Amino acid sequence: MSEATAVAPAAEGSAAPAAAADANAAATGGVGATGNVVVLDGDADGGADAHRGAGTGLAAGAGGVSAVPVTGSGQAQAVAVTGHVLTGHVLDNPALGSLAGPHARFAERYGRVLRYPVDVSPWLALPDEPEDGDWADVAALAGAGAEVALAGFDGSLPDGWEVTFRIEGVQLVDDGLAAAPDAEAVLLGPGDVPEMLDLVARTRPGPFLPRTVELGTYLGIRRDGALVAMAGERLHPPGWTEISAVCTDPAFRGQGLATRLILAVAHGIRERGETPFLHTGAGNTAAVRLYESMGFRLRRRTTFLGGRVPGSWPAAAPGDRQARTGVQASSSGRGQSL
Numbered sequence: 001m002s003e004a005t006a007v008a009p010a011a012e013g014s015a016a017p018a019a020a021a022d023a024n025a026a027a028t029g030g031v032g033a034t035g036n037v038v039v040l041d042g043d044a045d046g047g048a049d050a051h052r053g054a055g056t057g058l059a060a061g062a063g064g065v066s067a068v069p070v071t072g073s074g075q076a077q078a079v080a081v082t083g084h085v086l087t088g089h090v091l092d093n094p095a096l097g098s099l100a101g102p103h104a105r106f107a108e109r110y111g112r113v114l115r116y117p118v119d120v121s122p123w124l125a126l127p128d129e130p131e132d133g134d135w136a137d138v139a140a141l142a143g144a145g146a147e148v149a150l151a152g153f154d155g156s157l158p159d160g161w162e163v164t165f166r167i168e169g170v171q172l173v174d175d176g177l178a179a180a181p182d183a184e185a186v187l188l189g190p191g192d193v194p195e196m197l198d199l200v201a202r203t204r205p206g207p208f209l210p211r212t213v214e215l216g217t218y219l220g221i222r223r224d225g226a227l228v229a230m231a232g233e234r235l236h237p238p239g240w241t242e243i244s245a246v247c248t249d250p251a252f253r254g255q256g257l258a259t260r261l262i263l264a265v266a267h268g269i270r271e272r273g274e275t276p277f278l279h280t281g282a283g284n285t286a287a288v289r290l291y292e293s294m295g296f297r298l299r300r301r302t303t304f305l306g307g308r309v310p311g312s313w314p315a316a317a318p319g320d321r322q323a324r325t326g327v328q329a330s331s332s333g334r335g336q337s338l
Contacts, residue, residue: 088128090237091171091277091299095151096125097237103215111137115148120211121234122149132158138309145311149207151235154303164306168282173240174275175297179266188218188230195227196220196245205247206234216241217268221257229257231265241269243278259294279304 090097099107099114106121107114112134115124124142127134135158142148147164157163188196193213200208216233229252234244243265248258266276280287282301292298 091173091240093125093128093152094235094237094240094242095123096127097240098235099125101238102236106215108141110141113137113141115141117211119209120214121209122207123151123235124148126150126153130155135161142309144309147306147308150305150307152302153305157305157307160310162308164308165304166306167304169279169302169304170282170288171277171279171299171302172288172291172296173277173299174266174270175295177263177266177276177295179263179270179276181267182219182221182260182264184221185219185261185264186222188220188227188232189213192218192220192227196230199227199230199247199249200245202249203247205245208245212245217265218245219261219264221261223252228252229261231258231261233265233269239274240277241272241274243269243276246278259290262294 096114099116103116106116108117109115112127113124116122124138126138138148190213193210196208196213196218197210212234213232216236218230218232220227220230222228226249228249229247231243231246233241235242243262246258246262248255269276277299278291278296279302280291288298
């Protein structure tokens with residue numbers, strides 16, 4: 001276990017795919033680190049549009065994926081991000097790229113392990129090649145018996161750790177989206193969180209917690225004053241931003257709302273000079289085809305893993321944790337650099 005340093009801030013049509021979205025929720029659900037349901041994003045209520053894309057490499061029910069090379073931002077094989085070295089593409093370890101880079105202001109750190117505050121996001125980030133000491137740091141940061149969620153991790157947990165969920169997913173990147181602002185979309189903020197949480201609870205698009213809205217721009221569409229659809233930004237590796245929490249009230253599916261919001265969020269990402277990407281379940285072929293028809297390209301297969309720290313693992317003393325992390329919690333619970 002090495003001594004830590006401070007983290008420095010650095011498409012819709014008919015109602016048929018609504019069933020696909022529900023099936024995705026059922027097939028890819030797992031319990032996240034804070035007890036919330038973890039479902040990979042994929043509001044696939046895209047109707048016939050969901051079946052236009054070709055060449056996904058996905059066999060129905062099998063989830064087979066052929067990786068597609070991606071060029072551009074983040075392609076370097078050794079990328080230094082705030083004291084961390086990513087040995088591959090930044091999208092291969094997107095949580096680490098986010099927390100050691102643009103999202104460093106959120107980072108809670110112990111040794112080489114980073115995580116978001118548990119009311120922001122369930123994801124925890126490991127080094128590209130974790131060692132025994134890194135797993136000890138995960139246990140010290142999370143605590144004995146805690147559940148942790150790992151994005152993009154396809155390795156094995158140490159002996160004695162329990163696998164709580166394993167979701168096979170796919171990662172797609174912008175390769176020609178017709179991104180554009182939407183006149184009906186409104187900016188959502190902290191005051192809208194109760195409605196956002198209610199919509200998420202009814203549609204299960206993926207992890208969305210009380211402070212997730214702080215991760216980036218969230219847009220919504222209202223009808224008669226009620227929030228009926230939304231989409232926003234989550235993981236933020238250097239040069240890239242993930243589109244997440246894409247969901248539509250079941251009563252308003254089939255109107256193209258999710259597609260419009262994805263394109264509007266993508267427009268804002270591109271305006272910053274960054275590239276949109278997203279994740280969905282590998283078995284959700286309807287969602288993958290929808291995203292491809294919009295202009296996303298399948299990049300790689302990925303895995304989302306949940307694990308439980310052994311109950312007998314000793315907790316770190318508060319003073320030791322602060323010395324190693326270089327991060328302390330503010331009164332609001334957000335990690336701050338020292």
